[in-house]
Amino acid sequence: KAGVTQTPRYLIKTRGQQVTLSCSPISGHRSVSWYQQTPGQGLQFLFEYFSETQRNKGNFPGRFSGRQFSNSRSEMNVSTLELGDSALYLCASSFEGLREQYFGPGTRLTVT
Amino acid sequence: AQSVTQPDIHITVSEGASLELRCNYSYGATPYLFWYVQSPGQGLQLLLKYFSGDTLVQGIKGFEAEFKRSQSSFNLRKPSVHWSDAAEYFCAVGLSSNTGKLIFGQGTTLQVKP
Numbered sequence: 001k002a003g004v005t006q007t008p009r010y011l012i013k014t015r016g017q018q019v020t021l022s023c024s025p026i027s028g029h030r031s032v033s034w035y036q037q038t039p040g041q042g043l044q045f046l047f048e049y050f051s052e053t054q055r056n057k058g059n060f061p062g063r064f065s066g067r068q069f070s071n072s073r074s075e076m077n078v079s080t081l082e083l084g085d086s087a088l089y090l091c092a093s094s095f096e097g098l099r100e101q102y103f104g105p106g107t108r109l110t111v112t
Numbered sequence: 113a114q115s116v117t118q119p120d121i122h123i124t125v126s127e128g129a130s131l132e133l134r135c136n137y138s139y140g141a142t143p144y145l146f147w148y149v150q151s152p153g154q155g156l157q158l159l160l161k162y163f164s165g166d167t168l169v170q171g172i173k174g175f176e177a178e179f180k181r182s183q184s185s186f187n188l189r190k191p192s193v194h195w196s197d198a199a200e201y202f203c204a205v206g207l208s209s210n211t212g213k214l215i216f217g218q219g220t221t222l223q224v225k226p
Contacts (some may be wrong), residue, residue: 004155033212043202043216056213090155094212101212103148103155 002026004093004104012110018079021107025072025093031055032074033101034066037088046089049074050096078109086111114139116205118217125193126225133188133220135203144206145186146214147177151199159201162186163209173197198224 005024013019025032033056034046045058049068066076072093078085088108094101115138125131137143144163148156160171167179177188186203200221204214 031212033214035214035216042218043204043214045213045215048212050212056211058213092156092212096210101158101214103157105153105155 004091004102006089006091006104006107008107009105010108010110012112013081014112015081015083017081018077019081019109020075020077021089021091021109023074023076023091023093023104025074025091026102029093029095029102030072031094031096031101032068032072033092033094034074034076035090035092036060037090037106038086043090046076081111083111085109114143114205114207114215116203116215116217118201118203118220120220121218122221122223124223124225127195128192131188131190131193131197131222133201133203133222135186135188135217136184137186137203137205138184139205139207142181144209145177145179146204146206147171147175147186147188148202148204149173149199150202150219156202159188193222193224195224195226198222 007022031050033048037043048056052068063079068074088106090106092101092103117136146161147159159175162169162179200219202219203217
């Protein structure tokens with residue numbers, strides 16, 4: 001079974017731009033969660049989607065948004081990028097909720 | 113608020129020595145507990161999890177962890193460390209089995225001396 005894939009793997013953007021990251025879950029998985037990892041704040045939960053509905057949301061500004069498609073693929077969007085948005089963005093998928101949650105390799109976003 | 117504490121930011125052990133990584137959590141009810149490992153430039157790999165039942169859980173790569181409710185701890189152990197175990201280890205808490213939300217500790221970086 002193929003694992004969780006994230007595209008692109010690396011991205012460089014300029015302050016003020018917007019960016020869209022993609023996550024393809026393991027086949028059959030319906031839950032996709034997104035996390036931001038930075039050296040200062042560690043791993044922080046962004047949001048979770050289940051069956052195309054946002055089920056949970058972390059404490060991030062409205063510039064961070066996401067969605068999930070009918071095939072369970074998910075995208076997250078960050079608008080008006082700030083330097084502090086530079087981070088590794090990880091997504092994780094599971095069939096449902098916490099059970100057997102698998103992480104992708106992440107997208108490394110650098111904002112200059 | 114719920115939180116996870118990994119008191120040791122960095123640990124160095126000799127290859128072949130035993131290992132214990134500490135994790136304490138703050139949560140009113142019994143949480144769902146996880147240990148993940150992350151190698152440089154990689155995503156997170158699940159080592160083991162505790163949902164209920166036997167408080168000593170076995171994971172992959174020879175790791176085990178013990179849930180101690182009285183101490184709010186879930187420490188990770190390995191009897192003999194291999195050089196390939198060098199990585200960053202994260203303890204995480206899930207508050208409900210119905211959501212994918214995890215609260216992570218700050219991580220412990222393990223260095224293995226030859």
